[in-house]
Amino acid sequence: MRTLPEPVVRHWDFPRGIASAALLVRFGAAHGLGRDVLLDGSDLTADHLADPVAEIGACQELAVVRNLAARLPHSGIAAGRHYHATTFGVLGHAFLSAATMQDALGMALRYLDLSFSFTAPTAELAGDRLVITLHPGALPDDVRPFLVERDLAAIHTVIGELVPGEVPVLSVDLAHAAPADTRPHEEVFGVRPRFAAGLDRSVVDASVLARALPLASPEATALCERQCEDLAARRRRRPGVAGEVRRVLELSARFEESMPVVARALGLSPRTLRRRLTEAGTSYQALLDEVRAERAAVLLSGASVEQVAAQLGFAEAASFIHAFRRWYGTTPSNYARTRGTSGG
CATH class of the missing domain: 1.10.10.60 (Homeodomain-like)
Incomplete structure (x- = not known):
């Protein structure tokens, strides 16, 4: 029987790299928002954004998210599409070098606190279905829809990059109300989500887990996992x-x-x-x-x-x-x- 690991954390308040905050600032700038507006209240500076090894607190990225969501409502899907495997640094390279999609997913769950997630995703097998559920928990209401859509769009964008062929999405449920235009959702997921559904989740044909990844390399996977272990150990100590x-x-x-x-x-x-x-x-x-x-x-x-x-x-x-x-x-x-x- 195929089993999937439990996520290493079930909350969002963990230190993270600068890449996601920098990506969101670039996304906002492409839509006409100034850097100072987006960084307001975050204590982040241009120097932080330019430092590829900078580490920040989750609340600092959350401040950027709040500024962006307030000025570009319903843009979570569009922002999530900019997250690629390489956005996640060494963790993303571990995804790319994994043997199968299941191996990559397992890596993501074991090192979830090396990601930029705010919604504590879990993955479960239900017969021939893979159910990915997001758990926003106590996220503030003003950023919850944006972050749910961003995180789920990022997950599907990365899966689409990793596996050859079409990703067999069966359904998507979102707890918040439907926006006026759902075309961005349909472009990412291939189906129209059910809104006001009570839960935030995506259901995919579980056959995707067995797909071999085209860039698989056991040597690279071993190296990336060692680096993930070292980085996670350092961050978890403080x-x-x-x-x-x-x-x-x-x-x-x-x-x-x-x-x-x-x-x-x-x-x-x-x-x-x-x-x-x-x-x-x-x-x-x-x-x-x-x-x-x-x-x-x-x-x-x-x-x-x-x-x-x-x-x-x-x-x-x-x-x-x-x-x-x-x-x-x-x-x-x-x-x-x-x-x-x-x-x-």
Whole structure:
């Protein structure tokens, strides 16, 4: 049986290279937007954009995304088409040198935190179908549609570059409302998405996984994977204050820790923790929402809505249902049914 690895992370707050932010600035410039407008609030400069080895925080790229999405709404698909395998640096070269599409996909999931994803993609086999689901979690509402479309378009663009022949896309679902013009979506996916669908996912004929890649090289794959391991190890050693807060919350049994409790666990005062999170472009509540959203998606595979609500520290199921709808655009029960799990 073919198996696919779990993604190494299920959140978006990881350090990343400069390539994606630079790409978005170029994309905006091609549509008449000035660099200063696009970099506003990101603390990025022209020197950062020109440094090919610069590393930035996710919130810095998110600021660029917010500026772009506010001025070019419904442009996520168009932006995603500019992401190629080579955009991802050594990880992209690992894709190109893989033996099969399944090997390339496995590499992407094992080193997801070397990508530019904001939507925590997962890949599952359902019979003869490969289901790629994006999990926006607690992404801010003003950037969620843009990033979902950008990430999914980038995934399909790279797959199309890797495998010879047509990619057999069976369906695409998007949780947000349909734009006036869906032709860009149809050009990328080959099908018209179902909008307001509750989930963000693409379903592809699983036969694509067995396709041999034309640039396969076991020697190059081994070298690229070694470089990916080294880069990932270095980045994972310094997660920043947001990552430290998330780590404490992820170890929590019932998410009962208040911000002062977490601050003490990190050796900080609540005021200092609040300030440092603000400087990182996030907040304690946003991080709590992200971790709860990630845990909820996992727990629903084997527990009822009431049980999951209790495990996540909600006083009642209704509060959990309201929060889950805000995170995923659907109810926990509908989410569980769509994924073929319990959630009763």
